[in-house]
Amino acid sequence: MATVTFSSPLLHKDVTVYAVAGDTGTILALAEKNKIPLPFECRDGECGSCLIEVTSLDDKKMATALTEKERAALKALGKLTSKELVDAEVNDLPPKYRLACQTIVRDQDILVKFSGTPGGAA
Secondary structure, three states: OOOEEEEEEOOOOOOEEEEOOOOEEEEHHHHHHHOOOOOOOOOOOOOOOOOEEEEEOOOOOOOOOOOOOHHHHHHHHOOOOOHHHHHHOOOOOOOEEEEEEEEOOOOOOOEEEEEOOOOOOO
16 A cells, blocks of 8 residues: 655645555545645646646655656646656656646655645646
8 A cells, every 4th residue: 555645835734645556546536535635627637737746755666657648738837858758758767747637646655745826836
């Protein structure tokens, strides 16, 4: 079972929740289930309003593949460099920034930071 710790100026303190192994829910779905006020608009990876910064809290470096929409949104927001794109697609290394509506929690403990402003940097 993985833990996801949410950190934001919108929260009084960091909130850590459990993510069930094998669940294919997104970070946004996990946040909603636990009443974490992560901003979002489209739920489809196009608007970029659910921008998050993800940091691994253990030695595991797991990535879920970037969707085409997520790749385009992160590039448009200036949050995905060419090197990060190559690392994600070729080396299976997760980029620092993701979209909560597109990112599936894997079997690793992570810190998820978000600003509280739709599309704002964490």
